Amino acid sequence: MLKNGKFFLPPPKDGSDFKELFKQLAAAGAGRLLGSDGFPAGPWTPELLSEAISQIDSNRTGVDLRTVQLWFQENEKGISTANIRWLARIFGCDDPVATGEWQMELSAAQSRLAAKRRGLKKAGSSAALVAPDRAQTMSVDDETTFPAVLTDHASADRPVHRFSLAGRSEALFSRGSPLNLPASVFAGATALGFLSYIMGIHNATYVQADGLVKQVGFLWAPNWTLLFMVFLPLFFSFVTELLVFWKNEARYKLVAQSDRLESDHAWARHVEASSYTYWSVFLICVLFAGLFQWIGVCLIPLIKGGGNYAMDWGKLAIVRPEVISVWQEVVFTGIAYLYMCLCFYLFFVGLILLYTVVYDLWKVGEALKNQQKVDQQEINEVRLRVIRETFRCTVLGVLIAICMKAQSSYLASTSENIVAWLISDMSSVFHGLNRVNDGVGYRMPTHYSSLLVAVSACFVFMFAFIRLGGGSRFRALLWKMSAVVGLIVAGYLLIGAIAGFSILLGVGTLFAIYGLFDPGFGRGRTRELGNSRHVS
Numbered sequence: 001m002l003k004n005g006k007f008f009l010p011p012p013k014d015g016s017d018f019k020e021l022f023k024q025l026a027a028a029g030a031g032r033l034l035g036s037d038g039f040p041a042g043p044w045t046p047e048l049l050s051e052a053i054s055q056i057d058s059n060r061t062g063v064d065l066r067t068v069q070l071w072f073q074e075n076e077k078g079i080s081t082a083n084i085r086w087l088a089r090i091f092g093c094d095d096p097v098a099t100g101e102w103q104m105e106l107s108a109a110q111s112r113l114a115a116k117r118r119g120l121k122k123a124g125s126s127a128a129l130v131a132p133d134r135a136q137t138m139s140v141d142d143e144t145t146f147p148a149v150l151t152d153h154a155s156a157d158r159p160v161h162r163f164s165l166a167g168r169s170e171a172l173f174s175r176g177s178p179l180n181l182p183a184s185v186f187a188g189a190t191a192l193g194f195l196s197y198i199m200g201i202h203n204a205t206y207v208q209a210d211g212l213v214k215q216v217g218f219l220w221a222p223n224w225t226l227l228f229m230v231f232l233p234l235f236f237s238f239v240t241e242l243l244v245f246w247k248n249e250a251r252y253k254l255v256a257q258s259d260r261l262e263s264d265h266a267w268a269r270h271v272e273a274s275s276y277t278y279w280s281v282f283l284i285c286v287l288f289a290g291l292f293q294w295i296g297v298c299l300i301p302l303i304k305g306g307g308n309y310a311m312d313w314g315k316l317a318i319v320r321p322e323v324i325s326v327w328q329e330v331v332f333t334g335i336a337y338l339y340m341c342l343c344f345y346l347f348f349v350g351l352i353l354l355y356t357v358v359y360d361l362w363k364v365g366e367a368l369k370n371q372q373k374v375d376q377q378e379i380n381e382v383r384l385r386v387i388r389e390t391f392r393c394t395v396l397g398v399l400i401a402i403c404m405k406a407q408s409s410y411l412a413s414t415s416e417n418i419v420a421w422l423i424s425d426m427s428s429v430f431h432g433l434n435r436v437n438d439g440v441g442y443r444m445p446t447h448y449s450s451l452l453v454a455v456s457a458c459f460v461f462m463f464a465f466i467r468l469g470g471g472s473r474f475r476a477l478l479w480k481m482s483a484v485v486g487l488i489v490a491g492y493l494l495i496g497a498i499a500g501f502s503i504l505l506g507v508g509t510l511f512a513i514y515g516l517f518d519p520g521f522g523r524g525r526t527r528e529l530g531n532s533r534h535v536s
Contacts, residue, residue: 006033006093007040011105017113018078018106022071031090046072047249053086065248073264078113079106166278169349170271174247178240181346182233188339189228193219195332196313199324206311206319215417218313222403222418223446224336231403232343234516235396239350242389246357250382254364270360274352281348289449290341297445298333302326310411310442347453351397354390354460361386362467383468388519390464391481395512397457398488402495402505404450409496412442422502429500454492461485480521484511 001008009030012021025031026044031052035041050068053059063083070077079087084106091106092099172181196202196218203217219225247267298314301307303326311319314336317329324332365379407418415421461481469478491505515521 003093008093018109021109166275182236186233201313216312223407227403238392285341285345294337358464394457394461401450401454408444408446425502488512
């Protein structure tokens with residue numbers, strides 16, 4: 001039937017519960033606009049249905065995509081009273097009379113689903129999808145979900161709810177607004193900057209034994225300003241964007257529509273498979289990079305002296321107690337190192353998730369390779385998107401390592417500030433000077449931690465290169481990306497090692513920043529994909 005230019009089906013009134021009724025209507029495409037040929041446009045998908053409901057004029061809040069996905073899945077989640085109204089508008093094709101009939105039918109179907117579930121609980125049926133300890137407190141129209149972990153002893157229908165560091169960490173990137181994580185990191189760095197200003201160490205200097213006045217202010221340190229206020233928030237933004245794209249769009253396009261529930265569980269299993277990796281990274285970041293490093297580099301030198309570490313804002317109380325006291329410095333450095341270690345844990349979580357996306361896409365591509373009904377062009381589009389976002393994250397990872405090593409090398413140099421240090425190194429090439437060995441032989445733990453950051457970021461890019469860049473589909477683009485990554489890695493390795501390293505570092509940084517804005521390096525997306533049409 002045709003109603004308001006849409007495909008209309010009257011309420012069947014056959015006693016179906018909500019799940020049965022919704023499954024039939026979604027498959028038929030009830031409420032969708034007719035195609036140009038006058039036939040139904042096809043079945044509903046969660047994305048199309050959530051978009052249609054959100055476009056209803058009187059619906060100001062819209063509907064969450066995850067809520068609509070629950071309606072499609074084989075579970076006992078029902079529908080809330082508020083959403084019955086909007087779904088009735090869709091199935092009623094915006095006709096007042098038909099909408100009222102569908103509202104009554106959907107309400108009755110919801111009641112039948114609730115009655116069926118109560119019967120299953122009374123009978124103690126093992127088919128119930130809700131954990132027994134929560135069955136008494138959850139209503140059938142509850143459309144929210146909680147993290148579930150699939151273990152060897154749990155089936156796809158009965159997830160085991162327990163704490164999972166991997167699942168919780170992944171949820172920080174994939175749930176809520178994509179702005180949450182980058183904004184939180186930026187806010188933390190801003191708060192530390194304000195605290196340093198209040199304590200007077202934001203623009204602090206001290207006089208060395210040779211009479212040199214050296215700048216060691218907090219706001220002059222790129223590993224605490226550029227790193228946490230620019231590069232790390234950008235890194236989290238790119239990872240979040242790619243993860244949401246893969247989970248909610250790309251994976252559903254590549255996996256058959258009937259396997260949506262299994263698709264969610266398959267991704268959860270991939271994330272949970274790296275559980276030991278998440279715990280290892282968490283312990284290393286919190287205990288070694290955070291607690292032990294703070295004790296060795298800041299706490300002990302502040303209280304007892306010694307340590308043979310370069311003077312910086314974290315130990316300024318030793319040489320300038322009139323600016324900040326020792327205990328103020330202890331508290332401030334403790335907060336700063338706690339913030340730092342948690343941020344770097346999330347950084348490595350981002351790299352693990354990038355690796356997981358690449359691995360998952362590779363496995364899905366291998367499974368679909370021999371299926372003739374699969375559009376290989378669509379797979380190549382997803383691969384290109386993943387490669388580009390992985391390249392951006394790799395570039396940002398190396399830039400983070402550069403900030404760390406550059407600040408550490410500057411503190412050991414004989415320059416007044418980090419800008420003068422870079423300019424002096426650049427001018428030394430033209431004047432035939434070699435000031436590489438002018439610095440003091442301090443311990444530099446940041447050199448080691450920055451190397452771990454750079455190597456980890458490059459490893460993920462190499463993995464994506466190998467798994468997704470096979471054949472000649474993206475060969476030219478991948479080699480351009482590899483050249484840029486190699487250039488900035490070379491600049492990172494040569495910091496403080498040779499005279500004139502700043503020239504190579506500057507050139508590599510310019511190419512890297514350009515790659516963040518245009519990861520295709522001037523080669524259009526359509527042209528890239530056009531070169532790969534022969535594989536479909």
